[in-house]
Amino acid sequence: MAEKLNAVKGMNDILPPESARWEWLEDKVRTLMARYAYRNIRTPIVEPTQLFVRGTGETTDIVEKEMYSFEDRLNGEQLTLRPENTPGVVRAAIEHNLTYDGGKRLYYMGPMFRHERPQRGRYRQFYQLGAEVLGFPGAEVDAELMLLAYELLTGLGLRNIRVELNSLGIPAERQAHRAALVAYFEQHAGLLDEDARRRLHSNPLRILDTKNPAMQKMVGDAPQLLGFLGDASLARFEAVQRLLGACGVSCKVNPRLVRGLDYYSHTVFEFITDELGAQGTLCGGGRYDGLFEVLGGKPTPAVGWGMGLERVLDLIRQQAGEIAAPAPDAYAIVPDAQALPLVLANLQALRGAGVSVQMHAGSAEGMGSMKSQFKRADASGARYALIFGADELAQGAVTVKSLRDGAGAQVQRPLGDPGAWAGSLKA
Numbered sequence: 001m002a003e004k005l006n007a008v009k010g011m012n013d014i015l016p017p018e019s020a021r022w023e024w025l026e027d028k029v030r031t032l033m034a035r036y037a038y039r040n041i042r043t044p045i046v047e048p049t050q051l052f053v054r055g056t057g058e059t060t061d062i063v064e065k066e067m068y069s070f071e072d073r074l075n076g077e078q079l080t081l082r083p084e085n086t087p088g089v090v091r092a093a094i095e096h097n098l099t100y101d102g103g104k105r106l107y108y109m110g111p112m113f114r115h116e117r118p119q120r121g122r123y124r125q126f127y128q129l130g131a132e133v134l135g136f137p138g139a140e141v142d143a144e145l146m147l148l149a150y151e152l153l154t155g156l157g158l159r160n161i162r163v164e165l166n167s168l169g170i171p172a173e174r175q176a177h178r179a180a181l182v183a184y185f186e187q188h189a190g191l192l193d194e195d196a197r198r199r200l201h202s203n204p205l206r207i208l209d210t211k212n213p214a215m216q217k218m219v220g221d222a223p224q225l226l227g228f229l230g231d232a233s234l235a236r237f238e239a240v241q242r243l244l245g246a247c248g249v250s251c252k253v254n255p256r257l258v259r260g261l262d263y264y265s266h267t268v269f270e271f272i273t274d275e276l277g278a279q280g281t282l283c284g285g286g287r288y289d290g291l292f293e294v295l296g297g298k299p300t301p302a303v304g305w306g307m308g309l310e311r312v313l314d315l316i317r318q319q320a321g322e323i324a325a326p327a328p329d330a331y332a333i334v335p336d337a338q339a340l341p342l343v344l345a346n347l348q349a350l351r352g353a354g355v356s357v358q359m360h361a362g363s364a365e366g367m368g369s370m371k372s373q374f375k376r377a378d379a380s381g382a383r384y385a386l387i388f389g390a391d392e393l394a395q396g397a398v399t400v401k402s403l404r405d406g407a408g409a410q411v412q413r414p415l416g417d418p419g420a421w422a423g424s425l426k427a
């Protein structure tokens with residue numbers, strides 16, 4: 001036998017019945033996005049590596065160590081499997097001048113790739129849902145976007161999710177804070193670990209993110225960005241909170257919630273649960289008014305978030321339990337292969353009338369005994385068996401036998417007019 005091949009570590013197969021849960025979630029997302037008038041955008045999974053170096057940021061974990069980058073062997077182009085989709089959306093918006101006639105509200109859903117250590121809630125291929133609003137500067141779209149994420153998660157039945165919020169102000173305010181932060185860290189240089197020392201001048205904000213317990217106290221007392229915001233930024237920050245409050249969404253201000261890149265401004269937020277262990281951030285986002293320019297576009301205000309769908313599904317599983325495996329309405333029993341042309345044609349008609357039907361498939365020896373076919377019918381979860389026996393077919397009929405409620409009850413139905421009785425098979 002040939003050697004068997006396995007999926008790449010950290011990249012998962014999503015199999016039935018679990019895939020049904022994904023489809024259910026994707027349907028919910030599409031419905032909600034339509035309700036908020038957000039439109040779908042689909043960009044390539046592979047982009048030029050430079051897009052992420054510039055758009056995600058050279059000093060981020062993603063670009064420093066998590067990207068799947070490679071050279072196209074045929075033309076030498078430097079390419080990367082997208083680790084996130086905001087840069088791709090902004091590239092596409094610039095390339096197609098998407099905001100020429102006004103702002104746009106967009107969403108996407110799809111796989112992202114990051115070379116991280118696989119563990120619960122952290123995979124090398126994972127799925128993100130993202131929403132991006134391009135071309136609007138106001139606090140009201142920040143609030144709308146957050147409400148959208150909130151409605152999605154609560155609409156899925158999820159509980160105990162907290163919303164954390166911070167403001168990064170404008171670049172000048174951040175620079176003043178950065179100088180104070182570097183001075184503070186230099187005073188406490190003896191407490192900095194190697195990572196922090198490396199970041200001290202490249203990206204000191206990220207030191208605030210440290211998971212090192214020995215640094216927590218020192219980092220906790222560091223100068224807070226909020227203290228450096230001017231009146232206009234503070235008023236904007238309060239406006240976002242007031243709008244959310246008006247919709248019954250309360251946020252916890254977390255002064256340590258930061259993103260260490262110059263193109264971010266004002267609002268940053270996360271939706272967090274304590275019920276998924278270490279990987280509790282379901283959704284993270286913020287305003288990135290400077291990104292269009294970094295990617296060669298005209299200045300364009302923008303705000304967005306990304307949500308990890310594996311984590312959302314994990315929390316649904318944990319809070320609501322397993323879902324019932326999907327089952328067809330009916331299972332077609334075919335005693336004799338001779339009947340197959342007629343059976344297939346009739347099943348097509350039934351499906352056309354909205355019935356979900358699974359057809360019995362035979363083996364190399366033939367269709368199999370009635371007993372074995374009924375076993376399959378039971379295992380399929382179908383509520384009805386459709387028996388295409390020779391006698392019934394001769395009379396232009398099929399026997400419909402109930403497999404669940406009132407099991408055993410059976411009636412004959414005319415084949416010619418499936419529309420007349422298809423409804424009785426549907427759930």
Ligand code: ATP
Binds near residue numbers: 114116121306310311
């Ligand atoms: P973390 O701190 O957990 O690494 P992050 O800041 O790298 O998160 P973002 O880039 O903001 O995450 O991505 C948005 C969301 O995508 C995260 O909140 C999370 O739900 C999800 N996510 C990020 N990386 C992974 C991964 N490797 N596997 C599964 N989900 C992920």
Ligand code: MG
Binds near residue numbers: 061
């Ligand atoms: Mg990460």
